[in-house]
Amino acid sequence: MNMTSHLNMTSHYRGLIERYRDRLPVSSDTPVVTLNEGNTPLIELFNLPNLLRKNVRILCKFEGLNPTGSFKDRGMTMAVSKAVEGGSKAIICASTGNTSAAAAAYAARANIRCFVLIPEGKIALGKLSQAMMHGSVVIQIRGNFDDGMRLVQELAETMPLDIVNSINPYRLQGQKTIAFEVLEALGDAPDYHALPVGNAGNISAHWIGYSEAAGMACGSCNHCDGKCPYLENKLATRRPIMVGYQASGAAPFLRGHMVDDPETVATAIRIGHPVSWDLAWAAKNESGGWFDECTDEEILRGQKLLAETEGIFCEPASAASIAGVCKDLELGVIGEGSTIVCTLTGHGLKDPDTAIEQSTKPVVVDAKRAAIEGVIAKHLGG
């Protein structure tokens, strides 16, 4: 007898392709490459609104709890499944870290080769360790993400490689499912949806998901040429206002043009030539939203604040959404009574160096009760 036959495997969550099969470009022939990504928690913040003295609901979609620790898994399950369906034996991407971690993991799962181009010295240690651990070929370039992105496109013209960056339309198709999950959790769209913007695929994917769910076509979709097959079966009556936050040193959407030497502590969004430029503008314009920028200091303060007041540890890039929303609440740009969802795109453990650098150093004492009592008493204020 099958030892597990008494278990109800039909209710077992099997990843976002199975969950949203009817809303994704897959068929029964598509080999599903999954690590059970998606289905991430939507966590309501309580301490932060109190601290800000604002009567608002802020909810965090914690994408750091995906299998490789970032939202990239949503796009990668689709991109790698379709690559394998098409007979691909190797994938390639340029990355600031998280895409390479996800590509490496899903390539391992699919038993195909993976090549990743990363900017030397400018990716967080956790992400580098993932790409290496999963057995991808890690190529560090003396250049930035934008150089890598250009080179990947050149290489794929002549070599048998499938690009799994977000210019691959299946990436955005997978990532749009985040909107479906938010809608199912809240019952309808929030007033605002805020997220960090780097290569600009994710804000575009959010908008595709929200638009499809509301039965409305949108200009962020590079998949269906305006004839969206998923406009039936609505999940929502309306769409949110989309707000995209960039790091000040890497803010092409604020400058209105590409930036050649992007720089920020939030290395995930250290991108000056976003490939989803037009799609992201469509998301912003059609939703009545805006782009804004956060300084590195604001980003790190937001990251620390979220970790200390709510127990949620996201990576610096993700904190741009929190930092930006705090600023816009204080300015009154986002009004009282609003419901705001922030996408926390990646886990804080991805970048331990930056976390340790901005935190109080541990005290070192002798292994003696009195010494430790002294430290505790000082902090208890007793």
Ligand code: AN7
């Ligand atoms: C944590 O990994 O581009 O605007 O190569 O890792 O869709 O690019 C990462 C991007 C936000 C920006 N937050 O999303 C890569 C990469 C985190 C990220 C973004 C990234 P997009």
